[in-house]
Amino acid sequence: MGLPLVPPLLQSAVATGLWSVLSRAGIVGKRPAGPWLQGTVAGQTRRLFTMQQITVRVPGSTSNLGPGFDCLGVALRIHNSVTVIRGPSGEASHSQIVSEAADRFFKQTRRRAFSFSCSIVERVPRCRGLGSSATVRLGVLLGLNRLTGDPLDRLSLFKLCAELEGHPDNAAPASFGGFTVVQSSASASLAPGKRHASVAVQRFDVALRLYFVLLIPDLEVETTRARRILPSKISRIAAVENCANACAVTAAFASRDYEKMRGSFSDNLHQPFRAKLIQFLPRVIGAAERAGALGAFLSGSGSAIAAITLERPEQIATAMARAAAAPAHTIITHADNHGARALPTRHPGSGVRH
Numbered sequence: 001m002g003l004p005l006v007p008p009l010l011q012s013a014v015a016t017g018l019w020s021v022l023s024r025a026g027i028v029g030k031r032p033a034g035p036w037l038q039g040t041v042a043g044q045t046r047r048l049f050t051m052q053q054i055t056v057r058v059p060g061s062t063s064n065l066g067p068g069f070d071c072l073g074v075a076l077r078i079h080n081s082v083t084v085i086r087g088p089s090g091e092a093s094h095s096q097i098v099s100e101a102a103d104r105f106f107k108q109t110r111r112r113a114f115s116f117s118c119s120i121v122e123r124v125p126r127c128r129g130l131g132s133s134a135t136v137r138l139g140v141l142l143g144l145n146r147l148t149g150d151p152l153d154r155l156s157l158f159k160l161c162a163e164l165e166g167h168p169d170n171a172a173p174a175s176f177g178g179f180t181v182v183q184s185s186a187s188a189s190l191a192p193g194k195r196h197a198s199v200a201v202q203r204f205d206v207a208l209r210l211y212f213v214l215l216i217p218d219l220e221v222e223t224t225r226a227r228r229i230l231p232s233k234i235s236r237i238a239a240v241e242n243c244a245n246a247c248a249v250t251a252a253f254a255s256r257d258y259e260k261m262r263g264s265f266s267d268n269l270h271q272p273f274r275a276k277l278i279q280f281l282p283r284v285i286g287a288a289e290r291a292g293a294l295g296a297f298l299s300g301s302g303s304a305i306a307a308i309t310l311e312r313p314e315q316i317a318t319a320m321a322r323a324a325a326a327p328a329h330t331i332i333t334h335a336d337n338h339g340a341r342a343l344p345t346r347h348p349g350s351g352v353r354h
Contacts, residue, residue, distance in 0.1 A: 082139025
């Protein structure tokens with residue numbers, strides 16, 4: 001049966017109810033509403049025969065921003081690219097992080113699982129508090145979603161990613177881009193594989209004039225270890241100070257009056273305790289601020305340290321590296337306001353990019 005006969009078959013599928021079967025199997029998208037248009041037929045036919053692979057570019061992120069533990073994050077212009085290809089994988093099995101994301105996706109969508117291969121081009125350093133694991137999980141989720149006709153919207157994909165991560169502060173900026181604030185009834189209760197009933201996200205674009213200076217030590221810090229050392233309780237005074245600082249940081253990003261965030265990155269929830277793992281943290285923060293940064297903080301659970309500035313990023317990077325007195329390198333970048341994106345794919349011989 002040749003390709004020209006496919007559109008009539010798909011038209012028949014709509015008329016007979018077969019479309020819903022094909023949709024659940026991930027072969028076609030949702031049944032089109034209203035009059036059947038030839039353009040829709042062509043589009044679904046093209047998807048049926050060509051949507052076999054997708055590459056998703058996902059930004060890394062810096063989270064917490066000092067006082068905003070498990071709530072605040074910013075997407076950065078450093079990216080991982082995840083390519084998902086429908087068909088048998090050349091490897092015996094996927095890595096655990098890929099397998100867990102795929103299992104969660106197929107369970108959530110109730111689509112029939114299919115074999116696929118997955119490759120990752122990594123630019124986001126691992127185990128540095130820059131959201132590397134979130135980029136992989138979200139890339140797999142978004143890739144599988146696209147290959148099965150987009151059954152989930154962006155918010156649903158974010159929630160799945162946050163559940164797999166166990167915390168939403170990297171999943172949100174990776175999903176939506178910009179500066180993000182995540183409100184949940186109990187962020188700490190998020191655990192891999194467990195659903196969270198109430199999660200809301202607000203996002204704001206970040207101006208190009210704001211620089212993010214990253215000190216990335218050779219030292220790796222595992223998130224699970226960095227969370228185990230946190231206390232179960234803090235004083236009321238410390239909690240109030242954190243709330244005030246987190247509000248000030250959020251207001252400055254929302255209003256784009258970035259100078260107002262100066263002096264607002266102090267934290268009592270996690271940084272004083274994680275400094276035990278990254279002993280040069282206090283002096284690097286101090287050096288960045290003396291060099292002119294609006295503030296500096298541990299990025300996520302570390303070991304990367306981030307500074308935010310409106311000017312002199314090169315001098316700040318130099319000061320941070322000198323203060324660390326440990327093997328490390330620096331990156332100067334800006335915020336990514338787009339979030340995860342599927343890259344255009346050129347199909348051989350077609351001259352068409354999708």
